Amino acid sequence: MGIHAYDESYITDSQKILGHAVDFAVMTLQVEPKDFGNALAVSNAGKQFASGNPRYIAGMSGCELARLVLTETNTPFTDAEDAMYLDKSPEYWAGWALAFYQWQTGRSFMEILSAADLPQIISMYPVYHEMDITHFTDFMEKMIKEKYPDTRLKTLRLNCGLSQSQLAEDADVALRQIQLFEQRQRDINNAAATTLLKLSRALHCKMEDLME
Numbered sequence: 001m002g003i004h005a006y007d008e009s010y011i012t013d014s015q016k017i018l019g020h021a022v023d024f025a026v027m028t029l030q031v032e033p034k035d036f037g038n039a040l041a042v043s044n045a046g047k048q049f050a051s052g053n054p055r056y057i058a059g060m061s062g063c064e065l066a067r068l069v070l071t072e073t074n075t076p077f078t079d080a081e082d083a084m085y086l087d088k089s090p091e092y093w094a095g096w097a098l099a100f101y102q103w104q105t106g107r108s109f110m111e112i113l114s115a116a117d118l119p120q121i122i123s124m125y126p127v128y129h130e131m132d133i134t135h136f137t138d139f140m141e142k143m144i145k146e147k148y149p150d151t152r153l154k155t156l157r158l159n160c161g162l163s164q165s166q167l168a169e170d171a172d173v174a175l176r177q178i179q180l181f182e183q184r185q186r187d188i189n190n191a192a193a194t195t196l197l198k199l200s201r202a203l204h205c206k207m208e209d210l211m212e
Contacts, residue, residue, distance in 0.1 A: 005106040011056040015099040018049070020062020020084050021069070022095030022118070029077045031070065033091070037118030039073040039077020041110040050102055051110055062095075090125035094118060097128070097136050104137055106208050107144070115147035117141060153210050154182045156203045171202035188212055 006014075018038040040046040046067040049056040056065065063082040070077050085092075098121055102112060102160070128136045148155070157167050168175040173195055180186035188196075189211050198208040203210075 005050060005103045006025070006057065008103075009077045010052065010054070010057045010204075011100065011103050012095070014049070014103065015096045017057065017060065017062045017065055018092075018099035019088070019092040019096035022062075022098075023064040023085065023089050023092040024083060025066040025070065025077075026065045026091045027085075027089060028080050028083045029066065029070070031075065031077050033094075033122055035075055036066070036069070037113045039069050040118075040164045041108075041113045043069045043071045043072040045180075046086065046109045049099075050148070058136055068179050090122050093125050093129045094122040097124075100133055101137050106211060110118075110145070115143045122162065151182050151184060151212060153178070153188060153199065153203075156205055157182075157210065160203055167199070167202055169200040173198050184212075 019086055022036065025031045026033050031039075045056060045065060048066070060068075061082065062084065067077075067079070069075075074084075088096075098118075100110075100113065101107075102109060105112075124136065124139070128139070136205070150158075162168075162170065164178050165175055167173070177186070177195070178199075181188045181191070193207075196210055199210055200207045
């Protein structure tokens with residue numbers, strides 16, 4: 001089990017808010033889905049949402065979030081009155097599902113939407129909207145691994161200019177264990193907290209940055 005992006009008690013609200021935000025941006029404000037996805041990925045609002053800031057995942061409406069994302073990124077739009085429909089559109093479902101996957105994995109919207117952009121997620125609606133959400137998250141994991149074949153541990157290690165042997169020495173973690181993590185023969189999500197702490201200190205990152 002990975003480290004979730006924020007407390008589970010917020011997930012229902014955050015899914016509704018992002019669902020309404022995507023629906024409002026695309027259907028009411030007439031912003032292209034790809035443009036809104038790109039804006040979400042780079043905006044401060046998107047980053048605050050992903051980090052679990054209560055103001056963003058529970059303290060505002062989807063319409064407010066959509067406007068904030070677009071305004072922060074200077075994405076052109078013609079404003080309109082708030083509109084939240086009872087019928088859940090493919091756009092709503094895409095935001096709803098995206099919020100769940102981001103919460104479950106702790107990945108940034110930039111990382112997720114680089115592997116599968118918002119139009120692609122919307123296009124998944126006919127296949128996945130009546131299925132359990134785990135079917136969608138499993139597919140997204142496949143997309144992520146295709147986009148980023150290296151583990152997070154390997155990417156962080158290479159970014160620090162360290163060999164596996166150097167990391168093992170710096171972190172005081174067995175070389176074989178690091179090799180197994182990077183080859184995905186051992187699940188780093190199930191590693192002991194002390195191991196993750198040692199690796200995160202050696203790589204100057206947070207423990208959750210190592211999780212797959």
